[in-house]
Amino acid sequence: MKIVKLPVNLLFALIFGLSFLFSCTENEETIIQETEETDDTPVSLNNEVNEFVWAGLNEVYLWQQDVPDLADDKFTTYDEYYTFLNGYNTPESLFDDMLYQIDVVDRFSYIVDDYVALENSFQGTSNSNGLDFQLVRLSGSDDVFGYIRYVANNSDAASKDINRGEFFLTVDGVQITVNNYIDLLFGSNNTYTLGMADITNNTIASNGKTVELTKTEFTENPILINKVIESSGIKIGYLMYNGFVANFDNDLNNAIADLKSQNINELVLDLRYNPGGSVRSAINLSSMITGQFNGGIFSTEKWNDKYQAYFESNNPEYLINRFTDKLADDTAINALNLNKVYILTTDGSASASELVINCLRPYIDVVQIGTATTGKYTASVTLYDSPNYGRDNANPNHTYAMQPLVLKSANKNGVSDYYQGLTPDYLITYQTSSGATAEGEDLLNMGTLGDENEVFLAKAISLITGSSSKLMDQKSTPSIDIKRIADAKDFTPLGKGMYKNLEFPVK
Known part of the structure; x- marks a missing residue:
């Protein structure tokens, strides 16, 4: 289930009022004292987003107690803390490295660099043409084709000649493969043309039909x-x-x-x-x-x-x-x-x-x-870079947000x-x-x-x-052997997520 936001008053109570529960306040006092007393040239933090990532995961991540690098007593000085954070070139690499058995136990936590798009996804709004499809490939081939699962009502695709059960093989005349399908279908191109296809005797081939589709900010009625x-x-x-x-x-x-x-x-x-x-x-x-x-x-x-x-x-x-x-x-x-x-x-x-x-x-x-x-x-919960991890007073220097389980x-x-x-x-x-x-x-x-x-x-x-x-x-006619690659919903900000409706968007 993919997101949870705590109420402001609860987060304040947890973060600032429970020293027995969270040792970060005491640790920070110790860090400041030791830094002031022993280090004339303190280490500077290279990327403030990295600090947001570590602090947020340390606060509320489901498996925080199982990740040694997220331990409350991991650092005794700011120099240690910042040196550790500076060892990661991007917030994404730090985030991934802090997850518990990534892709094995934790398959669903993620970080985004545009929380506006994420918030829109909670409302059912995304950059979409309304076409829901699955991408597959035939056994032994790197070529990919798609089949339509459904067309969202009142969408751009709903106004075009494209229906459930149809196949497409190309995008803008380019054969879809395991290496290019992300760029072709989920890249920056809001308008593209699908080359449709038929399957006969376990072989898929173009049927000459094309359909042009345009992505807009679309809210899908579920x-x-x-x-x-x-x-x-x-x-x-x-x-x-x-x-x-x-x-x-x-x-x-x-x-x-x-x-x-x-x-x-x-x-x-x-x-x-x-x-x-x-x-x-x-x-x-x-x-x-x-x-x-x-x-x-x-x-x-x-x-x-x-x-x-x-x-x-x-x-x-x-x-x-x-x-x-x-x-x-x-x-x-x-x-x-x-x-x-x-x-x-x-x-x-x-x-x-x-x-x-x-x-x-x-x-x-x-x-x-x-x-x-x-x-x-x-x-998981939506965490923003703010004093209480809520949307209000979020750091204006970036639009990163996290969705940790x-x-x-x-x-x-x-x-x-x-x-x-x-x-x-x-x-x-x-x-x-x-x-x-x-x-x-x-x-x-x-x-x-x-x-x-x-x-x-x-x-x-x-x-x-x-x-x-x-x-x-x-x-009763035998069907074709295929390997599933991905589906359209895998590339929405919400993905396969679940959120709770508290004072903040929750997933």
Whole structure:
């Protein structure tokens, strides 16, 4: 789970009022005294951002106690401290070096040099043309191609002739490869032309079609589809929700109200492309699905040793997130009071998506369909270079901010640490031309999102109705063998993150 911001008064209390908890104040006094007494030419700090990075991670990083270089007593003088910081040429290299088992245990902490773009991403706004896609390559080839997963409503791409299930092979006439795809698709070029392609007999080739797309500052409504499907006399609500964005919680509440007004019997929640977002939105959605557990424990939090000790001694309730019956603006939540929900997932379902699944399971029957999720049970906070790490009074000399992991979540029963992701109850697979069984969506049989015959949704409907007719209509022709490279959401500032709505943006 990817971000958490502490309230100003709490940070001030923690940083300035708890000398027993944080030894930085005493250390600084010692450092100043020793420097003044023993060093006529003190070491100068080369990059003030480096000091922000170390101090912030020392303060609140989840694994601070496990990183020797972040220890509270690591330095006894400013000369030692600054010499250490000057050993890193960039804030990014220092940040990475302070992480606990980077890319193994900590796969999600990150630093940005433009916190404005980061803040926009929390609101669902980014520089985007609205095209969501996955990049893959054929086995044994460095050439990359993309396939469209969905087109965001009211986006530039929505106004163009490009649709789910189509393939593209080139950008501005240049073949996409493992070495150039970042520059071609996620570089500074806001306008580019995709060269579309077809796949025939395990071979992909241009079909002559081109589509020009332009990125703008675009706010994507995470509610892509909200509809009711009637099958075998059962009214099934289908909600495709692609991001936990707090600004759209009222829209989400209205979408649930619409399903409720149509007297749905079951709900299929499609989170297969949802990388996470607001913890509060996750709680709200879970409360909308249920409604009968208001005030019950939704999740609990575990922070680093010093913050955990403080919370447990002074405010243990702070570590508990509870089901609610109101949104942040006190709007009453529209609750479905369901005892079962069907949730569609892929490895792109991360963070707050996983939080919903894990935290609903102790209360209702959660039927997970698709493939295993990402495996992100942690959250991080937005740290700015200011006296209390908040946005106010941030250092005007730069726009760096950090997103270090600061807590991990568990459900009511203490279940956490699902590092390998959450395993589906019903795994979606397909056969490839090599005879292998692959998991997830078949590129050659993507179907139409929200259609009863689309493979993931068809499986949910068959479980609800007890009928296999929809599944029998699926294509049996072997598909192609591919290796997944990346997807469009990997390159948004938020990424696969989760944030809490406190006084500051939280992820």
